[in-house]
Amino acid sequence: MPNKVTTDTFKKEVLESDIPVIVDFWAQWCRPCLMLAPVLEEIAKDFEGKVKVVKVNVDEEGYLANQFRVSSIPTVYLFENGQVKNQVIGLMRKEDLVKRLGL
Amino acid sequence: MYDVIVIGGGPAGASAAIYLQRFRLNVLMIMKDLGTLGRTNHIDNYWAFENTVSGKHLVEQGVAQAVRLGVDVVEEEVIGIENFESYKVKTTKNEYEGKVVLIATGQAKPNIKVKGFREYIGKGLSFCAICDGFIYRNKKIGVIGNAEFMLEELDVLRNFSDDITVFTNGLGLPLHIEEEIKEKLVTDPLCEIQGDEVVKKVVTEDGEYEVDGLFVAIGTPSANDFALRIGAFIENNYIVVDDNYMTNVPGLFAAGDCIGGLLQVVKAASDGAHAAISINKYLKILK
Numbered sequence: 001m002p003n004k005v006t007t008d009t010f011k012k013e014v015l016e017s018d019i020p021v022i023v024d025f026w027a028q029w030c031r032p033c034l035m036l037a038p039v040l041e042e043i044a045k046d047f048e049g050k051v052k053v054v055k056v057n058v059d060e061e062g063y064l065a066n067q068f069r070v071s072s073i074p075t076v077y078l079f080e081n082g083q084v085k086n087q088v089i090g091l092m093r094k095e096d097l098v099k100r101l102g103l
Numbered sequence: 104m105y106d107v108i109v110i111g112g113g114p115a116g117a118s119a120a121i122y123l124q125r126f127r128l129n130v131l132m133i134m135k136d137l138g139t140l141g142r143t144n145h146i147d148n149y150w151a152f153e154n155t156v157s158g159k160h161l162v163e164q165g166v167a168q169a170v171r172l173g174v175d176v177v178e179e180e181v182i183g184i185e186n187f188e189s190y191k192v193k194t195t196k197n198e199y200e201g202k203v204v205l206i207a208t209g210q211a212k213p214n215i216k217v218k219g220f221r222e223y224i225g226k227g228l229s230f231c232a233i234c235d236g237f238i239y240r241n242k243k244i245g246v247i248g249n250a251e252f253m254l255e256e257l258d259v260l261r262n263f264s265d266d267i268t269v270f271t272n273g274l275g276l277p278l279h280i281e282e283e284i285k286e287k288l289v290t291d292p293l294c295e296i297q298g299d300e301v302v303k304k305v306v307t308e309d310g311e312y313e314v315d316g317l318f319v320a321i322g323t324p325s326a327n328d329f330a331l332r333i334g335a336f337i338e339n340n341y342i343v344v345d346d347n348y349m350t351n352v353p354g355l356f357a358a359g360d361c362i363g364g365l366l367q368v369v370k371a372a373s374d375g376a377h378a379a380i381s382i383n384k385y386l387k388i389l390k
Contacts, residue, residue: 093336
């Protein structure tokens, strides 16, 4: 299960991570987000040790959602060395997401 | 509760309903009208018709056949599908419950052609109020649409903001819809959607309107609108299904033009039959 990240832990878990981090902005009421969860779990498994997957609940973490101008969920960001490398919006299949994230 | 709710009464939907009925399943077929095929006048390439046949004739015959074999058929417009333990299909008039849903509503229509429209998809422009409405709480929200589907989205958005503007994009607005809109109403055609990183403004022929979020719900929901809200994969404007015609959402199947491939009656009918056989197997496992 991908780790839950909050405003307090974002810096350590994402920005200071040694490996690239996929951040999934999601919410419980969003069906496409729920259907993206297994896709991300698979990606986490496939890229274990190379890429980390974490989740931000936009309902609880409005500050983070605002900071990254999340305007549609699911939105997935790829962070590398503390910087946003890619952003992908919407539900898609694993192979498409991996490609779009540039993994 | 129905075993299967088929949405769409064209060759895919009606074929599926007929096969499902023959498996002695309890089937409801919901159709809004005769669909795209019903508006096609000349069909010369469908098997076993010596003379040209109209699409309208084919669809009507298919529905009559389904009715004769015992399928429940209603002429209603579906505006939403919900999935918890079972499926709830909401129409403009009723709500139905089914164990399985088959989407067979034909090819999704392209969206509106307005400058900036594609650019802002996912950047303030959303196709799903229930997914993204929350993000715009207490902000300026715009909704584009002119029918029941728009009202459905509007109703969701009312939970998040009092500052909502409805844009009809110059499309006709039926009186019973207009009566339901208590919000600002802009009826002239859209010219452009503007912003920076995100949507900021809607420009119409007669004015400019600031918005933080813009929701699109034009006309009748398409197969993709259903798929999107329920979390089914869409690729290149078509619903993605597996070899059993099931989407990634368990119990949600799709067949016919909405899944792409050959956009022909013969293929849609074949899809319907295949989907029905898979659904029958799926329901047996479900028990």
